[in-house]
Amino acid sequence: MSTLTNGSPVQNTTRDEWLAKARTLSEALPYMRRYAGRTFVIKYGGHAMGDDSLAESFARDIVLLKQVGINPVVVHGGGPQIGQMLQRLAIKSSFIDGLRVTDKETVEVVEMVLAGSINKQIVAAINNAGGRAVGLSGKDGSLITARKLRRTQRDPDSNIEKVLDLGFVGEPYQVNPSIITSLAQSDIIPVIAPIGFDRQGDTYNINADTAAGAVASALGATRFFLLTDVAGVMDKNKDIIAKMSLEQARAAIADGTATGGMIPKIETCIDAVEQGVDAAVILDGRVPHALLLEIFTEGGAGTLIGRE
Numbered sequence: 001m002s003t004l005t006n007g008s009p010v011q012n013t014t015r016d017e018w019l020a021k022a023r024t025l026s027e028a029l030p031y032m033r034r035y036a037g038r039t040f041v042i043k044y045g046g047h048a049m050g051d052d053s054l055a056e057s058f059a060r061d062i063v064l065l066k067q068v069g070i071n072p073v074v075v076h077g078g079g080p081q082i083g084q085m086l087q088r089l090a091i092k093s094s095f096i097d098g099l100r101v102t103d104k105e106t107v108e109v110v111e112m113v114l115a116g117s118i119n120k121q122i123v124a125a126i127n128n129a130g131g132r133a134v135g136l137s138g139k140d141g142s143l144i145t146a147r148k149l150r151r152t153q154r155d156p157d158s159n160i161e162k163v164l165d166l167g168f169v170g171e172p173y174q175v176n177p178s179i180i181t182s183l184a185q186s187d188i189i190p191v192i193a194p195i196g197f198d199r200q201g202d203t204y205n206i207n208a209d210t211a212a213g214a215v216a217s218a219l220g221a222t223r224f225f226l227l228t229d230v231a232g233v234m235d236k237n238k239d240i241i242a243k244m245s246l247e248q249a250r251a252a253i254a255d256g257t258a259t260g261g262m263i264p265k266i267e268t269c270i271d272a273v274e275q276g277v278d279a280a281v282i283l284d285g286r287v288p289h290a291l292l293l294e295i296f297t298e299g300g301a302g303t304l305i306g307r308e
């Protein structure tokens with residue numbers, strides 16, 4: 001038993017808990033100093049959004065990052081939420097290579113769900129947690145000019161390559177980050193919906209990982225985080241891989257360690273690092289405060305993809 005400065009006795013367990021908390025806070029200091037003034041792009045996936053308390057803890061983490069001098073930029077998805085809305089409207093939806101085939105009617109729903117409801121929910125959650133967030137889509141401030149994504153597939157029988165039509169699925173063609181830097185300088189946290197536009201007035205549905213990677217590259221972000229619904233990239237024994245070089249990341253795709261939605265995710269990380277982002281991290285958005293643990297503790301969480 002020991003005593004507090006006010007003389008009250010403290011049970012040892014409580015004291016140990018306090019010491020553990022103090023150690024964690026103290027451990028965070030060098031990271032806070034290292035990252036002050038840096039830009040972090042955080043991709044917040046639709047699967048990571050989960051319930052209200054998880055959304056609240058995500059918002060608090062973002063506000064904390066801003067408070068310690070980091071410039072967080074949030075790019076969000078919302079695939080499952082788009083799916084639910086399309087179902088309610090009885091609009092059929094299909095995917096090719098993890099990308100939603102998007103006709104004119106679908107792109108209207110996608111924009112409504114992403115730039116409308118989800119974007120504003122995240123903005124409100126950050127503002128309720130004490131931050132100053134502003135929601136944008138790629139159309140605002142000409143942030144993301146897009147062009148139609150061209151996908152081809154080789155027919156295994158004839159070996160002829162055919163062009164697949166995904167409709168209004170776009171790829172970022174030009175990212176103009178000036179709106180983001182102006183907002184960040186005014187202490188505002190930008191929250192971006194992955195919608196692009198072109199000079200012909202067409203609207204494009206962009207995969208949120210791709211949009212976030214393009215924003216991270218254009219901003220020269222120090223770190224790019226992808227919050228998803230797994231603990232990180234798993235090896236063939238289902239153990240989390242803590243760190244991967246670009247070569248190991250490419251090998252994980254080539255040898256089938258990464259499949260499905262993990263493939264474009266790792267590809268996006270490789271592209272972002274090749275274009276100057278210091279490191280990209282895939283981590284579990286379902287775990288409360290995963291972002292804080294990754295950024296401010298020694299062990300980190302999730303899978304870091306970097307140069308060496």
Ligand SMILES: Nc1ncnc2c1ncn2[C@@H]1O[C@H](COP(=O)(O)OP(=O)(O)O)[C@@H](O)[C@H]1O
Pocket residue numbers: 045046047048077079209227228229230232233234235257258259260261262263265
């Ligand atoms: N090696 C791997 N490690 C972890 N997850 C993997 C791996 N290979 C495939 N996956 C799958 O990738 C999914 C994450 O991609 P995705 O569903 O597109 O995420 P999000 O909706 O967050 O963008 C995981 O839920 C998992 O099923």
Ligand SMILES: CC(=O)N[C@@H](CCC(=O)OP(=O)(O)O)C(=O)O
Pocket residue numbers: 044045046047076077078079080082098099100110169170194205206207208209
């Ligand atoms: C072209 C394409 O597939 N766009 C995605 C955009 C949302 C997204 O990527 O959301 P998650 O990150 O939650 O998966 C879609 O329509 O679902």
